[in-house]
Amino acid sequence: MGFPLLFQPAQFNQDSCCCTKYLYGPFVHSNFSQVALRGFQTGAVSRDIDTAAKFIGAGAATVGVAGSGAGIGTVFGSLIIGYARPSTINPSLKQQLFSYAILGFALSEAMGLFCLMVAFLILFAM
């Protein structure tokens, strides 16, 4: 069972475009899952320690996006609390509140995306 796998042609490695890589899939129905597994194991990129370090760094840097999630949750939770207060005097406060909530959402999302951008920077530019 293992031997035919070992002698699979290595054409998947030379493909530089990821889009055509998947086009081979439907034609090799019988052992597609094994071929896909094979693609994971024999990818030329996964050999280099440098690339492995980049992957680990990018994965670790993506954890920072959790802060953005916490921030957005806080902002909209406070918006709901602010909406629930009896605002009998000034209905236009709801409009202002919502506008500030959208501002807070965008700023918090920006922080999360800065973190994600550092992850991409590590992955591709360094």
Place this chain on the structure above:
Amino acid sequence: MMLNFFDQFMSPVLLGIPLIALALLLPWILFPNPAARWINNRLITLQGWSISQATHQLFTPLNQGGHKWATLLISLMIFLISLNLLGLLPYTFTPTTQLSLNMAFAVPLWLATVIVGLRNQPTIALGHLLPEGTPLPLIPVLIIIETISLFIRPLALGVRLTANLTAGHLLIQLIATAVFVLLPLMPTVAILTASVLFLLTLLEVAVAMIQAYVFILLLSLYLQENV
């Protein structure tokens, strides 16, 4: 490899002509001018109403000096909203994913607000560097921190817009590729992923409009401090 997913952000060039110039001109033809009539047609009336609503909401907190900026900022907002929304169409290039464009919007406008503040009311503008009620020993540190915060503003403005749009487009392309690959193998999982893709597209439409609005809102807030 993921590097190919970034090809969508390359500035398109056809026969040596940078097509980004064409992409930047396109929103101009989408917003017709009002005709010289007392009452215009429905489209122009709606357009005028929505623009005046946005202007009213953004510029009410500002004083007279700030109202001079209304034309510039509102037209910039319409430009950014249309660029972002047009970029969500398939195979359409989004110019606002280019950091150079967003920094070209952010840096001159931020610098203009700072210069206006320093020129007309230098004491008040510099006074913003120190919040009220700081304890005496903290003053030097806080001034340094506030100056750094001031200089980070244009960077944050530009990068916020770029990163939001780039990340959104990347996510859409990734999930769409996942759906496309999963479809012959596990159709049910592909349908679930397709529903995720649909929700993501709705989120991206919202983000496209929100990010343009926040860009202008923050500029108006910086103006409010300085004018």
